[in-house]
Amino acid sequence: MQIDIYSDIVCPWCFVGKRRLERALSELKDVVKAEVTWRPFQLNPTMSLDGMDRNTYLKAKFGSLEAFGRMEEQLLAAGADEQIPFAFEKIQRTPNTFAAHRLVWYAALQGKQDKVVENLFGAYFLEGGNLGDVKTLAHVAVEAGLDRIETETFLASEKGVVEVKAEEAVGRRLGISGVPYFVFNGSISISGAQPPDIIVSAIRQAEREA
Numbered sequence: 001m002q003i004d005i006y007s008d009i010v011c012p013w014c015f016v017g018k019r020r021l022e023r024a025l026s027e028l029k030d031v032v033k034a035e036v037t038w039r040p041f042q043l044n045p046t047m048s049l050d051g052m053d054r055n056t057y058l059k060a061k062f063g064s065l066e067a068f069g070r071m072e073e074q075l076l077a078a079g080a081d082e083q084i085p086f087a088f089e090k091i092q093r094t095p096n097t098f099a100a101h102r103l104v105w106y107a108a109l110q111g112k113q114d115k116v117v118e119n120l121f122g123a124y125f126l127e128g129g130n131l132g133d134v135k136t137l138a139h140v141a142v143e144a145g146l147d148r149i150e151t152e153t154f155l156a157s158e159k160g161v162v163e164v165k166a167e168e169a170v171g172r173r174l175g176i177s178g179v180p181y182f183v184f185n186g187s188i189s190i191s192g193a194q195p196p197d198i199i200v201s202a203i204r205q206a207e208r209e210a
Contacts, residue, residue, distance in 0.1 A: 001034040001203060006041040006171045006181040007117075009100045009131055012075050012086060015121040017180035017193035019082035024199035032203060037108065038117050040101035040168045041179050044094070051095040051132045058094075078193070090128025100131045102160040103141060105167070106151070115144040185210050 005021070007014035025034050055065060062068040072088060079086040100120055107116035119140045123129035129136045134155050141151040154160070171181070174189075182199070183189045184206035190198065 001032050001207065002185050003034050003036045003203075004039050004183040004186075005036065006039045006174075006176055006183075007179045008041050008043045009097050009104075009117075009120045009124060010094060011043060011179050012079075012088075012125060013193040014180040015084055015125055016075070016078045016082055017182075018117070018121065019084060020193055020196050021182070021199055023082075024196040024203065027196065027200055028203060032207070034203075036114060038104050038113055039171060040104065040164050041171050041176060041181070042097055042101070042168065043179070044096070045098075047094070047096040049096050049132065051093040051130065054091050054094050084125070086125050087128060088125070090126075091124065092128060093130050093132070095130055095132030097131060098164070099134065099137060099155060101164050101168075103137050103151070103155065105160045105164050106154050107141070107144065107146065110146055112141075112144045112146055116141060116146070119144050 003021070005014075005017070007017070021036070025032065028034075058065055058068045062071070075088075076086055078084075104113060104117055104120070107113040120131060120137075123136060123140050124131050129140075131137065131140075134152065137155060138148055138152050142148045174181075174183075176191075178191060180193055181189065181191050182194075182202070184202055187209050188202050188206040190202050194202075
């Protein structure tokens, strides 16, 4: 079972969706062997490389901090259900995530992609780390078992730029407008952080079609 997940590291629902997918796959562990690949999708592709003040970004995106506050309540509840202690108050900046997506692409080559994705979510949503900063990304990579010098060399290069842009273009052609977006065996797709039972149903349908 090939599972492609289009997501952005600054999307809290993508973190929730990761947990729900893990729960779904746990239910099917005796009957499904899944290969999960994380694909890039920038929610803010025109974001400055330096990022933006978090409150300024939230006001621009949601109209007011109060409007985001209502969504935040839903996210905190969903996070609690999935053992994710969101710490939104620690986040100072909304970053440009292209470098983080390049790191995710690089981690796949090293067999560490899922761990790096997990660490990126944790660094941002639990610790308020600046994922637009190379040092932060290198630290995340080391925590996932990657070599610091090799990772820093990669991030300082242009490697992966063309590939990540190409992968993101595929997502745009699929008509994806929001994430997380799951594609099972290239045939069945579901959008959003759906409950585990919905994900299980999609996986079973994809298996039948295969």
